[in-house]
Amino acid sequence: MYYLLYASTAVERMNDEQLESILEVYRCNNAAVNVSGMLLYDDGSFIQFIEGEKSDVIDLFERIAEDSRHFGVFVLDQGEADQRCLPDWKMGYSRLSKDTSYAYSSGRGQRRQPDAGNGNPEKGRA
Numbered sequence: 001m002y003y004l005l006y007a008s009t010a011v012e013r014m015n016d017e018q019l020e021s022i023l024e025v026y027r028c029n030n031a032a033v034n035v036s037g038m039l040l041y042d043d044g045s046f047i048q049f050i051e052g053e054k055s056d057v058i059d060l061f062e063r064i065a066e067d068s069r070h071f072g073v074f075v076l077d078q079g080e081a082d083q084r085c086l087p088d089w090k091m092g093y094s095r096l097s098k099d100t101s102y103a104y105s106s107g108r109g110q111r112r113q114p115d116a117g118n119g120n121p122e123k124g125r126a
């Protein structure tokens with residue numbers, strides 16, 4: 001099992017609806033190669049965590065890094081792991097705001113209300 005965490009900057013600000021609609025496509029892509037993870041977005045900045053077989057994670061990251069919708073892609077951490085951190089998340093999504101309230105969805109079909117996790121993604125998990 002391999003994981004990779006990166007940060008980047010969006011070329012254009014995106015709203016929740018725009019991100020959720022493109023995430024639906026990513027979730028299908030990720031499920032097809034058994035990659036799970038989480039995308040965080042705040043004020044034009046992305047942080048994404050992806051995990052799966054090493055070749056799948058590297059392939060996906062190379063595609064993501066070349067995507068013209070963001071720039072300044074910077075790997076924060078990567079490495080081998082014994083097991084997945086987010087096995088059920090095809091690509092969770094969280095929008096972070098300054099007061100730490102947020103809405104997120106796990107990619108498993110349900111959508112959480114803002115503050116469902118009271119600031120803690122683990123608390124909001126089903």
Ligand SMILES: Cc1cc2nc3c(=O)[nH]c(=O)nc-3n(C[C@H](O)[C@H](O)[C@H](O)COP(=O)(O)O)c2cc1C
Nearest residue numbers: 025026027029030046048063064065067069070091
């Ligand atoms: C911030 C960000 C995160 C992305 N995350 C994913 C992802 O998790 N899975 C995915 O398939 N594509 C993701 N993409 C889209 C890829 O960059 C790429 O457009 C998509 O995989 C289709 O690639 P292809 O045109 O080479 O088939 C992301 C793009 C951006 C800007």
